[in-house]
Amino acid sequence: MLKNYFRIFLKIASQNKLFTFLSLFGISLTIMFVMIFSMTISKITTGSGPESNLKRIIFAERVKTKNTAQQKGGGYNISSCGRLLCEDHLKNIKSAEFSSMYAYDQWEFIFNGQHELKKVTATDADYWKIFNYKFIKGRPYTSEDVVNKANLAVISESLKQLLFGDDDNALGKTIRYNSMDLIVTGIVEDPPATDQNAYGDLYFPYTLLPDTYSLGTFTGGYRMAFEAKSSKQFGAIRNEVQDVVSRLDAADTTHTVFLSGPYTQLEKMMVGYGDPEDYSRGTSIFKYLMIALAFILLPAINLMALNFARIHERGEEIAVRKSFGAPGSALKGQFLFENVLMTLIGGVLGILLSYLMVALFGDIISLRMSYFNNVPLTFSFNFNVFAVALAACLLFALLSGYLPAIRLSGMKPAVYLKGGEV
Numbered sequence: 001m002l003k004n005y006f007r008i009f010l011k012i013a014s015q016n017k018l019f020t021f022l023s024l025f026g027i028s029l030t031i032m033f034v035m036i037f038s039m040t041i042s043k044i045t046t047g048s049g050p051e052s053n054l055k056r057i058i059f060a061e062r063v064k065t066k067n068t069a070q071q072k073g074g075g076y077n078i079s080s081c082g083r084l085l086c087e088d089h090l091k092n093i094k095s096a097e098f099s100s101m102y103a104y105d106q107w108e109f110i111f112n113g114q115h116e117l118k119k120v121t122a123t124d125a126d127y128w129k130i131f132n133y134k135f136i137k138g139r140p141y142t143s144e145d146v147v148n149k150a151n152l153a154v155i156s157e158s159l160k161q162l163l164f165g166d167d168d169n170a171l172g173k174t175i176r177y178n179s180m181d182l183i184v185t186g187i188v189e190d191p192p193a194t195d196q197n198a199y200g201d202l203y204f205p206y207t208l209l210p211d212t213y214s215l216g217t218f219t220g221g222y223r224m225a226f227e228a229k230s231s232k233q234f235g236a237i238r239n240e241v242q243d244v245v246s247r248l249d250a251a252d253t254t255h256t257v258f259l260s261g262p263y264t265q266l267e268k269m270m271v272g273y274g275d276p277e278d279y280s281r282g283t284s285i286f287k288y289l290m291i292a293l294a295f296i297l298l299p300a301i302n303l304m305a306l307n308f309a310r311i312h313e314r315g316e317e318i319a320v321r322k323s324f325g326a327p328g329s330a331l332k333g334q335f336l337f338e339n340v341l342m343t344l345i346g347g348v349l350g351i352l353l354s355y356l357m358v359a360l361f362g363d364i365i366s367l368r369m370s371y372f373n374n375v376p377l378t379f380s381f382n383f384n385v386f387a388v389a390l391a392a393c394l395l396f397a398l399l400s401g402y403l404p405a406i407r408l409s410g411m412k413p414a415v416y417l418k419g420g421e422v
Contacts, residue, residue, distance in 0.1 A: 024346045031350025036357060042384065043194045045266045050131040050191050050198035053227065057130060058234055058262035059197065060090065060224040060241060062276045066256045078276065081259075082220035083206075089244050091124070095236040096226040100126040103206060103221045107177060111162065118159060120177070121200035122209050130227045131198035138171045138186030146205040153182035156190045159201040180208060196265065197225060218248070218257050226262055238262055332406065340394065 014020075047054025063085070066076045081090070086101035093099050102123040109116050121127075128140040133154075141152040153175055155163075164170045175182045182204055191199045206222070226237050241262055249257040260276030261268070 020342075023342055024349060027343050027346025028349035028353055031347045032353040032357060035351055035354040039354070040194070041269075044196055044269070045264075047195075047265070048192050049189070049195055050133045051195045052132050053130070054265055055231060056229070057197075057225055057227050058237060058264055059268055060226070060259055060262040061268065062260040062271075063218050064258040064260070064277050065218050068254055068256065077219060079219040079221075081222045081224060082218045083211075083222055084217045085220075085248070086222045086224055089248065090224050090241065091126075093226060093237060093240050093244070095228075095233060095240045097229055098126045098129045098227045100124055100130050100225045100227075101206065101222050102127050102225070103209065103223065104200070105221075107202060116162070118201040119199060120202045120204075122206035123203055124206055127203075127225075130225050133188040133191070133198070136187045136189060138184070140186055140203075141205055146207050149207045150205060151180055151182050151208065152185045152204065153177075154186040154188060154203040155184055156188055156201045158190050160184075160187050175202070177202060177204075180204075196268075197223075217252075218255070224262070234262075234264070336398075340398075343394070 045054070051057075061080055062078060063081050064076055064078045080103075081101075083101075091099045091101060100123065102121055105120040105122070107116075107118045107120045109118075125141065125143040125146050133140075136157060138154070140154055141150060145152055155170075155175070160170050163175065164173065170187060171184055173184050175184060182202075190201075226241075228234060228237060238261070241259065245257055245259045249255075258277045260271060263271060
């Protein structure tokens, strides 16, 4: 039976090339976007390069404070964590294997007549234990260097190439940054563009930053990363962090304090830049599922309209077959088979298009993930992503084919042959 269905499908597809083209175009374009977006997000949340241990790391990045006198008025401030909050409290979390504080900035300068924009990350010593940078030469700065405010720096390979060219003796040389002369102690490979937490061209001890970088006890420009032995420890780390914040909140009579997280990379992306106190994981998942469903549903409705038109074109064939005793279930099954096959072909084309799109425009088109970081489109085979694409294909086929199939199976041949509707 399936063999006959396949033969009929080939004949119908070749007879109406315009319908076939429009169907495949709509399906493949949708699957292409689903694949590219899914693969890029998968790459970000799985981790690579320095973030190869991402499954064992959670992050605390955003603090919300309310002035007690403004509680009724709703005045509040949301920012990254303050230096004192990180240094004196969050870095002392005992449930984590390592705890690191760090801050991002950008460095604009003129070099050889060219305007350059580089990323800067001020870190503590534990940063190099949590994130697995590959050192090409040299070493990171130590805890003692951080405490002593040593003017040391680690640089990326691309920054080394820009400033020192092919000189193999870059270690020990000086880089001028914001009135500081930093001595290079190490050179690391450039992190992948998909890394959202471990990135930069110039790294130096956070103690070199001016005190103005922190707005107060709770707010400032710092972020925290906590590494656990396994994801099973995340709950203990979160509880200990929130206990610390609760004690600080109780001790401060002028403000109420809320710390977001600590969150995994995926949760951190779902929180976004909204009010962190309003974040609900269940609500966020539901919201993104609805967006994904709407993204698939719109082209499915369009394909459904094409399928209804297709039924009218095949009216005589359907009427004759029903007149000779073809059951409605067989016609329904055939139509769904044709639609699923058409959708799977479009899905394969969509996957091929996603490869092509990333190959041609991956370095040009990027997703805006944060103020400091844009992520280029990426393609790396992942079974979960492939499963998502396959599920999207089947959902697409069922959404666009079910109602037309019901309409087709309920057709009355005598009415249609006398000039009636399907």
